[in-house]
Amino acid sequence: MAGQARAGITVENLSCRYREEYIFSGLGFSVKKARVTGIIGPNGSGKTTLLRCLVKLLPLETGRVFLGEEDLANLSVREIAARVGVVPQRWEANFAFTVGDLVLMGRFPHISRFQRESAGDYEVARRAMEITGLRHLADRPVTELSGGELQRVVIAQALAQTPEVLLLDEPTSHLDLNYQIETGELLQELCRNSGMTVVAVFHDLNLAARYCDELILLAHGRVLAQGAAAEVLTAENLQRAYGVKARVEKDFLTGRPFVMLLPPGKEGENTPAPAGREVLKVHLIGGGGVLAGILWELSSLGCRLSAGVLHRLDRDWEAARELGITVIEEAPFRPVGETVHRRNLEMIKEADLVLLGNIPVGPVNLKNLEAAAAALEAGKELLVCNFTPFSSRDFTNGKAAAIYEELQTAGAVFLAGPEELAAAVRRRIKQKAAAAPDR
Amino acid sequence: MSFSKSGGIYPGGEINPEERQPARKGWSKGILFGGLLLLLFSLMGLALTVGPAGLSFATVVKGVAGRLPGLRGLFPGELGIIEEKILFEIRLPRIILSVLVGMALATAGAVYQGLFRNPMADPYVLGASSGAALGATIGFAVFSGRHFSSLSPVSVLAFAGALLATVLVYNLARVGRRVSLTVLLLAGIAVSTFLSSLTSMLMILQGTEMQRIVFWLMGGFSAGRWSHVFDILPFIFLGFGAVMLYARDLNLMLLGEEKAHQLGVNIPRLRVVLAFSASLLVAAAVSVSGIIGFAGLVVPHMLRLVTGPDHRRLIPVSALAGGVFLLAADTVARTILAPTELPVGVITAFLGAPFFIYLLRKGKKAGTML
Numbered sequence: 001m002a003g004q005a006r007a008g009i010t011v012e013n014l015s016c017r018y019r020e021e022y023i024f025s026g027l028g029f030s031v032k033k034a035r036v037t038g039i040i041g042p043n044g045s046g047k048t049t050l051l052r053c054l055v056k057l058l059p060l061e062t063g064r065v066f067l068g069e070e071d072l073a074n075l076s077v078r079e080i081a082a083r084v085g086v087v088p089q090r091w092e093a094n095f096a097f098t099v100g101d102l103v104l105m106g107r108f109p110h111i112s113r114f115q116r117e118s119a120g121d122y123e124v125a126r127r128a129m130e131i132t133g134l135r136h137l138a139d140r141p142v143t144e145l146s147g148g149e150l151q152r153v154v155i156a157q158a159l160a161q162t163p164e165v166l167l168l169d170e171p172t173s174h175l176d177l178n179y180q181i182e183t184g185e186l187l188q189e190l191c192r193n194s195g196m197t198v199v200a201v202f203h204d205l206n207l208a209a210r211y212c213d214e215l216i217l218l219a220h221g222r223v224l225a226q227g228a229a230a231e232v233l234t235a236e237n238l239q240r241a242y243g244v245k246a247r248v249e250k251d252f253l254t255g256r257p258f259v260m261l262l263p264p265g266k267e268g269e270n271t272p273a274p275a276g277r278e279v280l281k282v283h284l285i286g287g288g289g290v291l292a293g294i295l296w297e298l299s300s301l302g303c304r305l306s307a308g309v310l311h312r313l314d315r316d317w318e319a320a321r322e323l324g325i326t327v328i329e330e331a332p333f334r335p336v337g338e339t340v341h342r343r344n345l346e347m348i349k350e351a352d353l354v355l356l357g358n359i360p361v362g363p364v365n366l367k368n369l370e371a372a373a374a375a376l377e378a379g380k381e382l383l384v385c386n387f388t389p390f391s392s393r394d395f396t397n398g399k400a401a402a403i404y405e406e407l408q409t410a411g412a413v414f415l416a417g418p419e420e421l422a423a424a425v426r427r428r429i430k431q432k433a434a435a436a437p438d439r
Numbered sequence: 440m441s442f443s444k445s446g447g448i449y450p451g452g453e454i455n456p457e458e459r460q461p462a463r464k465g466w467s468k469g470i471l472f473g474g475l476l477l478l479l480f481s482l483m484g485l486a487l488t489v490g491p492a493g494l495s496f497a498t499v500v501k502g503v504a505g506r507l508p509g510l511r512g513l514f515p516g517e518l519g520i521i522e523e524k525i526l527f528e529i530r531l532p533r534i535i536l537s538v539l540v541g542m543a544l545a546t547a548g549a550v551y552q553g554l555f556r557n558p559m560a561d562p563y564v565l566g567a568s569s570g571a572a573l574g575a576t577i578g579f580a581v582f583s584g585r586h587f588s589s590l591s592p593v594s595v596l597a598f599a600g601a602l603l604a605t606v607l608v609y610n611l612a613r614v615g616r617r618v619s620l621t622v623l624l625l626a627g628i629a630v631s632t633f634l635s636s637l638t639s640m641l642m643i644l645q646g647t648e649m650q651r652i653v654f655w656l657m658g659g660f661s662a663g664r665w666s667h668v669f670d671i672l673p674f675i676f677l678g679f680g681a682v683m684l685y686a687r688d689l690n691l692m693l694l695g696e697e698k699a700h701q702l703g704v705n706i707p708r709l710r711v712v713l714a715f716s717a718s719l720l721v722a723a724a725v726s727v728s729g730i731i732g733f734a735g736l737v738v739p740h741m742l743r744l745v746t747g748p749d750h751r752r753l754i755p756v757s758a759l760a761g762g763v764f765l766l767a768a769d770t771v772a773r774t775i776l777a778p779t780e781l782p783v784g785v786i787t788a789f790l791g792a793p794f795f796i797y798l799l800r801k802g803k804k805a806g807t808m809l
Contacts, residue, residue, distance in 0.1 A: 057700055081703025088697065095693050095748040105691055109703030113684055161702070 008033040008197055009054065009165060014063035016053055023049045024221045027063070031214075034195040036187050038202045038212030040232075042242045045218040047201040048089065051167050054199075055084055067165065081109035085158030089169040089201075091150070093142040099153055100138040103128055106160025128159040132186070148179045155186070166190065168200040172207060180204075184211035205259045209233055210251075217241055233257045247322065263300075279304045280429045283351035283375075285344075285368050289315035290357035290385070293418070298355075298425060299323055306351065308344040309336045309368055316357075336367035344368075348375045353428055355421075356412075358385040361404075362395035369403050373410070382412040383424055468752060471745060475759040479538065482763060486534050486770045491778045492525045502526045528665070536663035536671075537769040537783070538762035540728045541738075543675050543720040545761020548735025549754050550682050550717045551605075553689040554710070555612070557620055558743070559798055561736035562721040564624065566604040566631030568732070571718075571725035572656060573634045573641075574600025578726075579652055580645040594670075597726040601718035604630050609714070658729040658784030660769050671723040678720040679758065685712055686750040693748055731765070731784045733791020738764050740798065 014027040023046040031037045039047050052058045054065060056072060065072040067083055075083075085106070093102075106128065107121040129135045132152040137145070142153060151174060158166060168187070172180040188211055190196040202208035208215060209229040217225040217232050219241035225232045230250075238246040244261050251258040282298055284291055284307045291307070292315065298305055308328030310317040320327045328344045330336050336344075344367075348354055354375040361369050376382045384407060394400045408414060415421045488499045502518045506527075518526070544562060551560035551567075562568045577600075578593030611626035612619060638656070642649045655662070682689075688709045691699040700706055724731070739757040746752045768786040775781065 055701055057697060077700060077705050078703040081701060084701075086698075086701040088701070091695070091698065097690075097693075097748055101749065102694075105694070105702060108687065108691060111687075113687075157702075 010066040012064045015061040016058055029223050031199055033197050034191050035213040036191050036198045038200055038208035038215045040202050040208050041218030048169055051169050055080055055086055078109045083163055084165045085161040085163035087154050087158050087168040087171055091154050096141045098139050098141055099134055102142055102153055103156045103160050106157040125160045128156040132156040148175050165197045170201050170203050173203050209256045230257050278432050280432050281351045282353045283348050284355045285372055286316040286357035287314055287359050287365055290359050291316040295319050306347045308347055309340050335364045341367045344371050354380050354382045356384045358387040360393040361400040369400055373403055376410045384412045384414045386414045479763050482766055483534050487530050489774050532665045532668055533660045533663040535668050537660045537766045540724040541761040541765025542758040543724040544735040545738040545757040546679055547717040547720040549739035549757045550713050552739055554713050558740050563732040565608050565627045567601045567721045568725050568730045569631040569634040570600035570604025571597040571722045572730055573638045575726045576638045576641050580641050597722035601721040605714050605718055656729045657782040658731040659782045660728055667727040671727055674719050674723040678716040681716040689750040732788045734765055734787050737791050737794050
């Protein structure tokens with residue numbers, strides 16, 4: 001499989017249609033040789049159609065497709081099959097061919113009608129099964145295979161074609177997680193070791209980002225963006241292509257972009273309450289990531305949120321910033337200072353409800369616990385997330401524990417878990433709405 | 440940027456260099472083929488001894504041996520002229536004809552089953568036989584042709600009829616890239632019934648020939664002569680040869696049209712070649728022996744259970760078994776109510792129809808084909 005002529009793909013001014021409906025008009029892009037290129041895009045954007053056009057399964061209305069230097073129009077179906085292998089999205093086996101038989105069928109475009117399979121053909125098929133880990137299944141009828149194994153058979157068959165280009169249509173969508181990763185790794189290896197050009201349609205943006213050298217974002221019948229994953233997977237592009245709000249982060253392990261989808265209308269700002277409804281103002285005391293999910297949940301419930309004192313770069317701080325919440329902040333690792341503490345207390349004064357997260361308490365943020373106590377003294381309603389025993393979160397040699405116990409005696413509501421928290425907040429929202437004067 | 444390691448990816452099985460695939464399979468392949476060949480010849484021998492003339496076994500052996508160069512000396516003596524005629528002008532051509540027609544129908548059945556990706560396809564069910572029958576009837580009626588002979592109006596029209604029916608049913612049953620079982624069977628019935636009604640109409644209009652045509656249509660080999668054998672032989676060779684050349688393509692078609700295309704099969708050409716060769720085989724069979732149902736259905740299906748789906752094995756083995764099947768059916772047909780002879784189609788339908796129903800039920804349960 002090594003040492004072959006290398007082919008990239010060039011698509012020029014491609015138009016094609018199903019019956020009257022145009023899927024593409026004037027599509028153009030090129031795919032680099034010996035790279036994994038991912039095609040992403042919403043359903044109906046023509047990803048599968050595009051793959052079909054690349055192997056002449058669909059006639060082109062206009063335009064040309066080049067495999068390397070060669071115009072696809074000048075190649076027969078057989079010649080194309082000798083250069084391009086296709087792994088379709090779904091493929092059912094309802095006949096009793098063995099895995100070996102099926103993989104050997106990949107040799108079809110290389111064998112003359114008047115010949116039998118040669119020893120060389122068997123060798124290629126054997127290699128393809130080895131690469132895909134099917135060697136031990138060679139004599140097994142395909143009807144007995146699991147979905148994941150079957151998918152590998154189809155890949156092995158395509159590899160037995162010894163193609164210069166491998167096209168895959170959502171190769172991982174029916175696979176278990178472990179095989180998704182293995183398939184992704186396999187694609188990268190085929191590029192690196194065999195110089196194969198791989199073009200794969202991905203449904204899962206994160207898998208695409210992780211395993212593709214380059215991405216092509218298709219939407220509305222055209223290429224919306226093409227380039228490295230980080231350039232293509234941006235919140236703007238995803239909004240334009242999928243109409244969704246998304247957050248793109250850099251995965252801290254792989255360094256690849258990582259996409260998180262947000263429900264519509266909840267990104268960026270603390271959602272303004274519907275007119276004519278009183279909004280529950282909640283101040284949250286957190287730090288160390290304990291507010292994960294809580295900020296989100298309360299924001300979804302329509303509360304107006306503020307948070308403090310949070311250390312900059314802290315997880316809770318990042319989340320609060322992402323949600324556009326007013327944050328009282330302190331520099332990283334620095335004990336909460338007097339001024340900041342005072343501002344925190346002022347925020348508390350404005351709130352209807354104060355919520356103390358399930359925070360660990362140490363010298364750096366002892367002031368936050370004091371702020372909670374102060375809130376209670378000021379007659380504010382205090383909810384305390386007591387999800388884990390405080391003794392395991394106390395790093396002040398008991399100083400904090402004393403304050404914490406006092407909170408309970410002073411009438412704070414202790415909550416054992418997130419469900420209780422949500423219920424308590426919901427109740428409070430209802431009360432406030434009921435107390436509001438009718439207009 | 441990525442940090443994937445190179446080397447083995449999937450947890451692979453141990454690699455055993457001793458392991459070679461084709462060796463052991465070749466063995467069983469040979470046994471099946473050889474066994475069927477032996478069975479065919481034994482049955483042919485047996486069939487020669489059976490019949491209303493009551494020739495003794497010894498007579499038959501003597502007659503046959505007398506024709507074989509090396510054995511002549513062992514069995515001295517001559518047969519009577521009548522015995523000689525019965526043996527070599529009546530029984531032998533009939534036997535060979537039934538074998539050839541069985542081969543043709545089974546091969547056509549295997550091709551249709553592969554092309555439609557459906558084990559219920561067969562020349563009879565699809566209406567190809569009716570098409571050939573209509574064509575041949577037109578040939579008989581309009582051109583008052585003798586019977587099927589090379590490039591006579593009868594042969595050409597039978598071929599055209601079979602091809603027309605095949606193409607018609609194929610296009611009716613195709614929904615997108617798939618062939619629906621229900622639509623296929625219904626289209627087969629509709630086309631077959633329609634063509635048969637045309638045949639009936641022609642027969643009524645053609646009063647004088649009616650008796651002969653009716654008898655021929657019922658299916659049988661009682662009128663089988665050497666001329667029939669030599670007339671259809673080239674067509675059967677041609678059809679069978681073409682089918683075998685495209686057997687590998689047919690295997691790939693089982694993976695679905697899209698996958699076959701991706702693996703390099705020229706599907707439009709394959710369709711044309713297969714429709715032509717299957718029609719050729721059906722036309723040859725029908726024009727000498729009328730409509731014989733279900734032979735093309737049962738045989739390839741049974742053999743597939745033994746050989747697996749590979750058409751390069753399935754088709755030759757089916758052809759042999761088809762010869763055995765139809766010879767056996769014809770021998771039973773002419774002996775079971777002797778001296779009255781049953782049309783062989785009665786025997787094949789008697790076996791084939793229940794089998795068809797069984798397939799229908801099984802397919803309904805399992806939902807798998809082939």
